[in-house]
């Protein structure tokens with residue numbers, strides 16, 4: 001059987017993820033992958049996955065009752081149906097309360113931060129990994145910039161930098177850092193997608209920036225296929241949050257910070273105005 005090496009590595013989450021596996025785990029993964037391919041071929045779905053084009057994705061816009069950029073708290077997800085009533089937030093909500101009541105299950109960011117923790121990355125990067133996609137609860141479009149703005153008053157500058165710019169670097173492979181263009185992006189942006197000018201300009205700026213590796217390491221840990229069965233929790237990050245996240249005593253949203261209104265929006269997305 002012919003092995004599509006790129007597809008196999010991408011299925012494991014890229015070369016960075018593969019580099020963390022011992023040889024036995026790699027052999028197991030290869031065996032599973034080959035079995036899946038054979039099953040797919042037997043079912044008549046062999047060959048590489050066919051990704052949509054930009055035009056095909058555009059044609060889907062008017063088939064939905066929501067826009068793809070809308071944050072998770074505002075929609076019922078891709079399956080349609082009505083939204084659910086949200087649990088109320090405590091009086092002085094903390095970051096952990098938002099994780100529990102608004103960002104949950106937060107599996108993806110917890111896995112990213114867990115990987116960053118295991119590979120001994122700096123605490124600023126671990127924190128950036130933990131927070132990098134949380135703003136998608138509110139807004140998916142340009143979520144790196146929204147996320148950086150949401151967290152900026154409370155976290156170190158390097159973490160903010162990592163969160164803001166991981167969004168742009170996700171579109172550009174960096175073999176030396178162990179980051180490949182993700183298959184997921186062919187699926188959700190289209191196989192013939194090219195990033196808009198502000199993303200391209202940001203990438204050029206970052207290539208020469210002394211903090212290039214901050215967002216780059218967020219992308220290296222930004223894995224969708226790393227371990228779908230991993231059990232993750234926020235507990236291992238309590239100390240890092242304690243050291244680097246300035247929790248306001250009034251609670252997030254009640255503290256009059258430049259992003260307090262964003263926390264209030266997350267707390268109460270049912271407010272009509």
Ligand SMILES: [Fe+2]
Pocket residue numbers: 132133143166167
């Ligand atoms: Fe992201």
Ligand SMILES: [Fe+2]
Pocket residue numbers: 108132133222223
């Ligand atoms: Fe992510």
